[in-house]
Amino acid sequence: MSYSLRLFVLTCLCFLVLTFALPASAGRQVPFKTDAALVSQPAPSNEGCPAGAVRFNVSGPGIASHMGKITVSEYSCLQPDLTFVAYFTMTAANGDTISGSAAGYGVPTSPTTFTIHGSWTISGGTGRFSGESGSGTAIGEIDLVTGASPHHLEGTISTVGSN
Secondary structure, three states: HHHHHHHHHHHHHHHHHHHHHHHHHOEEEEEEEEEEEEEEEOOOOOOOOOOOOEEEEEEEEEEEEOOOEEEEEEEEEEEOOOOEEEEEEEOOOOOOOEEEEEEEEEEEEEEOOEEEEEEEEEEEEEEOOOOOOOOEEEEEEOOOOOOOEEEEEEEEEEEEOOO
């Protein structure tokens, strides 16, 4: 094989590797939305939360992009100044999960309700979401009397199966 032909073949191989392999390893981000009908209940202890915080156990069904029907399991640590941190897992119908954390603040809308504003970060997952990453914003409401806590998340996650 001549030098020119070898150089041409090597150039074509490099082009193919750079075109197809790098985008997959970079974990291209795609839109991600979740709507969940959550219920927030005060926990019997503040385990996992800083001193002075009130822990809420949060759970409920929802719908998420790339997951379909989900179940959310979360705990939130609410500070007296209405700032919070939360740790969550979304489980798809087939058992695959996405896990992450959130942080933000609440704005009172009545003596027993408030709107929450926050940001979230995906830190991993299982099954087809193994190695998942992503981030975005969250908005929701919390009714301290009924526990009703609808949430809407919007942002991006790495392409399913790209990690």
